[in-house]
Amino acid sequence: MDASCQQNRRLVGARINELRRTQGLSLRKLAQMVNMDYAYICNIESGQANPTLDALSKIAAGLDVEVIELFESPSNIDYAMSKVN
Numbered sequence: 001m002d003a004s005c006q007q008n009r010r011l012v013g014a015r016i017n018e019l020r021r022t023q024g025l026s027l028r029k030l031a032q033m034v035n036m037d038y039a040y041i042c043n044i045e046s047g048q049a050n051p052t053l054d055a056l057s058k059i060a061a062g063l064d065v066e067v068i069e070l071f072e073s074p075s076n077i078d079y080a081m082s083k084v085n
Helices: 003-024 027-034 038-045 052-065 065-071 077-083
Strands: none
Touching: 003 038, 003 052, 003 065, 027 038, 027 052, 038 052, 052 065
């Protein structure tokens, strides 16, 4: 797997995690809200899954944000990047 792709997945996952936690949502609650599997969202947040645009759109809707906001850098970028290496 290309390292930059892995890095991008981890950054998007970290941003989703950040938005979810800011809203006080558990993984299970978000999964229920967007009708997705808990384990899949967990894998997206950890950068292990390669989500489709449809999946990201559902997650963004559940978090009440625009899809583009999922691509903003998470506030704890150092933590996100440490998970890649």
